[in-house]
Structure formats: C-alpha cells, structure tokens
Amino acid sequence: MGKKMKRKNAGKKGRFNICVIGAGYVGLVVASCFAKLKNKVICVDSNQEKVKLLKQSKIPNFEPGLPAIIRDAVKKKRLSFTTSISEAVKKSDIIFIAVGTPPRKDGEADLSAVENVARTIAQSLDSYKLIVEKSTVPVQTGIEIKKTILRYTSKRNKDFDVASNPEFLREGKAIDDFLYPDRIVIGVETKRAEKILKKLYEPIKAPVLVTDINTAEIIKHASNSFLATKISFINAVARVCEEAGADVRKVAEGIGMDARIGRRFLDAGIGFGGSCFPKDVEAFIGISKKLGYRFNLLEEVKNINISQRRHLVSKIKEELWIIKDKNIAVLGVSFKPDTDDVRESPSIDIINYLLEEGAKVRVSDPKALSKASELLKGAHFCKDPYIAVKNADCLILATEWKEFAELDFRRIKRLMRYPFIADGRNFLDRDKLRRAGFKYIGIGR
Numbered sequence: 034m035g036k037k038m039k040r041k042n043a044g045k046k047g048r049f050n051i052c053v054i055g056a057g058y059v060g061l062v063v064a065s066c067f068a069k070l071k072n073k074v075i076c077v078d079s080n081q082e083k084v085k086l087l088k089q090s091k092i093p094n095f096e097p098g099l100p101a102i103i104r105d106a107v108k109k110k111r112l113s114f115t116t117s118i119s120e121a122v123k124k125s126d127i128i129f130i131a132v133g134t135p136p137r138k139d140g141e142a143d144l145s146a147v148e149n150v151a152r153t154i155a156q157s158l159d160s161y162k163l164i165v166e167k168s169t170v171p172v173q174t175g176i177e178i179k180k181t182i183l184r185y186t187s188k189r190n191k192d193f194d195v196a197s198n199p200e201f202l203r204e205g206k207a208i209d210d211f212l213y214p215d216r217i218v219i220g221v222e223t224k225r226a227e228k229i230l231k232k233l234y235e236p237i238k239a240p241v242l243v244t245d246i247n248t249a250e251i252i253k254h255a256s257n258s259f260l261a262t263k264i265s266f267i268n269a270v271a272r273v274c275e276e277a278g279a280d281v282r283k284v285a286e287g288i289g290m291d292a293r294i295g296r297r298f299l300d301a302g303i304g305f306g307g308s309c310f311p312k313d314v315e316a317f318i319g320i321s322k323k324l325g326y327r328f329n330l331l332e333e334v335k336n337i338n339i340s341q342r343r344h345l346v347s348k349i350k351e352e353l354w355i356i357k358d359k360n361i362a363v364l365g366v367s368f369k370p371d372t373d374d375v376r377e378s379p380s381i382d383i384i385n386y387l388l389e390e391g392a393k394v395r396v397s398d399p400k401a402l403s404k405a406s407e408l409l410k411g412a413h414f415c416k417d418p419y420i421a422v423k424n425a426d427c428l429i430l431a432t433e434w435k436e437f438a439e440l441d442f443r444r445i446k447r448l449m450r451y452p453f454i455a456d457g458r459n460f461l462d463r464d465k466l467r468r469a470g471f472k473y474i475g476i477g478r
C-alpha cells in the first residue's frame with residue numbers, strides 16, 4: 034500500500050476510501066456492501082435522475098434487502114452519491130468500474146462506457162489509485178484500460194494499477210452473493226494491487242483466487258457461458274424427452290445426483306435471459322473469434338436458448354390452433370423471480386410473438402410491470418393476476434415467482450374462458466392442476 038494511502042486510512046482500522054462508478058444492479062450492491070463493511074464509499078452515476086433519487090434514499094432497482102443497507106450506510110455517512118467522477122476519484126484509493134457493458138449490434142460487448150470512464154479517471158489522477166474492473170468485460174480489456182489511462186493522464190500522475198475483480202452476484206440474491214460468495218477472483222499485475230484487494234476483501238470469509246488480469250476476465254465469461262451451456266443442454270434433453278415420452282424433471286434429478294454434474298442450472302424451460310448470460314455468451318463468442326477460435330459450442334447454446342421461446346408458442350398453437358384474437362395471460366415478465374429486470378427476458382419475446390400473431394395479451398408480474406411497459410407495446414398490464422386471466426384462452430407461466438404458485442387455481446379456472454396452462458418453467462403442480470380440470474402442458478414432460 035502506498036504511503037499516501039496509509040496516511041489516508043490512518044485511524045480507520047485499515048478500511049478504504051472507495052469509489053464505485055455505475056449505480057446499476059451491480060454498482061449499487063457493491064457500493065452499499067463495501068460501505069456496510071465499514072469502508073467510505075462514493076457511488077457515481079452519469080444518470081442525473083438516478084443520482085437525484087438515490088440522494089433521497091429512493092432505490093431505482095428492486096433488489097431484496099438493498100434499501101435497508103443503503104439507508105443505514107447513508108445514515109452512518111459511509112455512503113454518498115454523486116454524478117462527478119473526478120470528485121469521487123480524487124477522494125478515493127480504490128476505484129471500481131461497474132458501468133454497463135451491453136451488447137452491440139454485432140454481438141460484441143459495447144465498451145464505450147468503460148473507455149469513457151477510464152479517460153475521466155485518467156484526468157482526475159492525483160496520487161496512487163487502484164482501478165478495478167467490476168463490469169464483465171472481454172479478455173484484454175484491462176490492457177486497454179491501462180493504455181487509455183496512460184494516454185490521457187498527465188506525465189506526473191502515472192502511479193496507478195489496474196486490476197480485474199469480476200462480480201458473480203445474482204440479481205434477487207445479490208446481497209448474500211456479495212457478502213458470502215463462493216470465491217473472490219482477483220486479477221492483478223502487481224503485489225501492491227494484490228495486497229490492497231486482499232485487505233479490502235478480508236472481512237468476507239471466502240476463498241480468494243489470485244490470477245493475472247486476462248485470466249480473471251476469462252473466468253467471468255467462462256463461468257457464465259458454462260452455466261448457460263448447462264441450461265441449453267437440459268433444454269435440448271427436454272426436446273428429446275418430449276418426443277420419447279420421458280420426464281425431463283426426473284432426468285435432471287437423475288443426472289444431477291451425480292456429484293460431478295450437480296442439480297443446479299438443470300431446469301428445462303423457456304431458456305435463460307437477463308442482462309448477463311445472453312450478452313456474455315455472445316461476447317465470449319465474439320472475443321474468441323477475434324483471437325482466432327470459433328466457439329461453435331456456444332453458438333449452439335445460443336440457438337437452443339432462442340428456439341425454446343418459439344417452441345412454447347408452437348406448443349400453444351398445437352392446442353389452440355389459431356392465436357389471432359385469443360386472450361392470453363402471461364404471468365411473469367422479469368427474466369427470473371425476485372427482480373424487476375426485464376432485459377432479454379424470454380417472456381418479452383414470447384409476448385411479442387403472440388402480439389405479432391394477433392393475440393390479446395395481458396401481463397402480470399409482482400415487480401417488473403413498470404420496466405416491461407417501457408419495452409412492450411400493445412400488451413395490457415395488470416397488477417392483479419386474477420384480472421389478467423379473466424376470459425383467457427391460455428395462461429402462460431413465464432417467470433417462477435413464488436406468488437404465482439400460491440394463486441387460487443380453482444378461482445382461475447372459473448375466470449378463464451378455456452382452462453389451459455402452458456407452464457414455461459415446469460413450476461406449477463402439474464398433477465394437481467390436471468386433477469382440477471386444467472389442460473396443462475410443460476416443457477420436456
């Protein structure tokens with residue numbers, strides 16, 4: 034640790050001054066949890082509206098447990114918000130970059146926000162800083178960040194390190210995932226950077242894996258791509274089960290009991306979505322190609338995933354024949370339960386296919402209706418799921434919110450025009466629903 038940094042931390046029991054750039058799903062959790070661990074954190078976002086809300090302790094994203102941690106940290110003066118990167122950088126020892134890295138049209142990661150932030154950091158350097166990539170980025174981005182900072186900083190201020198510290202949290206379980214992770218990956222070039230990050234993470238009792246920066250970057254892309262592969266694998270198996278008259282849920286149980294395989298991420302359904310898996314698989318394919326390797330396995334993972342959405346719609350068509358003018362209720366629009374995130378949600382695609390075919394679609398979701406209404410034109414949004422299912426010819430279960438399992442299906446049967454359930458997540462109790470008189474279809478069973 035630099036002398037200046039030691040001085041700044043004097044009397045703070047070794048805790049740090051941290052700046053987290055990007056107050057999104059990841060940045061807010063990272064900033065508030067580091068503040069909970071007694072660091073002094075400034076969270077920066079270029080979105081003025083967002084920062085204004087945060088300053089009033091209003092949280093722009095739904096994440097269980099997050100508002101209480103933010104409120105407590107703000108009260109203890111350990112967490113503050115600003116739109117000024119330079120102000121935050123000057124006051125910090127460690128700078129986390131947690132801005133978005135969304136997909137470009139060609140599938141590669143759009144790194145313009147990361148580059149933009151790196152330039153601003155460069156112009157604000159005034160003493161040693163550790164600059165850490167938290168955003169998910171393709172391998173060799175760390176090298177580019179370093180080059181960018183060297184290009185834009187003044188001759189006097191070249192005392193910095195770049196590191197990679199990929200984030201593995203899941204939305205909906207983000208706080209626990211951050212505070213109790215399976216592992217912490219630290220990609221560094223210097224002992225100094227390694228020492229600082231190890232010290233920062235000391236209160237979190239988790240195994241720490243230290244690598245070089247390129248390796249850490251690949252660990253993140255490879256982790257998400259592997260989990261996505263597991264999901265597409267079981268979805269492919271589900272298709273075979275449907276043809277053969279087998280039950281994919283039992284197949285998943287049977288293969289999952291093998292400790293080498295594990296049961297998790299083997300739930301057949303309408304596929305993965307969200308802001309990470311689709312984009313990270315795509316970006317990993319993209320960077321591999323750039324480096325000279327065609328990652329055909331991941332191309333297929335992607336194809337299987339997209340085909341699952343159409344597959345559910347074809348199964349509905351098999352039952353209803355014509356979709357035009359049918360009333361269809363879709364329960365769940367977030368890409369998974371316990372989040373309001375609708376980015377790349379399979380439910381959105383399914384709703385759009387149905388709307389294209391002329392269906393009347395009513396959508397219900399416990400948390401994601403407001404975000405969905407920005408993306409979906411032509412659907413009706415109902416807070417109350419019982420209103421969504423009124424006179425419906427089909428109910429699609431698209432997100433496995435526990436609230437939906439607790440619905441009164443006898444009442445739903447009375448409300449629907451034709452009691453037909455297409456369970457895109459194999460989530461509801463099939464046998465019970467069939468006994469209650471529903472026509473029920475799932476995936477792979």
Ligand SMILES: NC(=O)c1ccc[n+]([C@@H]2O[C@H](COP(=O)([O-])OP(=O)(O)OC[C@H]3O[C@@H](n4cnc5c(N)ncnc54)[C@H](O)[C@@H]3O)[C@@H](O)[C@H]2O)c1
Nearest residue numbers: 055056057058059078079080132133134146168169200204
């Ligand atoms: N969401 C997840 O579950 C998750 C999990 C692990 C890793 N990641 C990765 O973390 C990164 C952030 O993801 P997210 O879901 O939090 O994204 P997000 O879109 O929710 O948040 C990104 C934030 O960065 C801000 N921003 C953009 N450009 C900026 C700039 N120049 N200066 C300051 N702020 C700027 C945006 O206004 C936004 O608030 C991505 O690389 C993502 O792949 C996400």
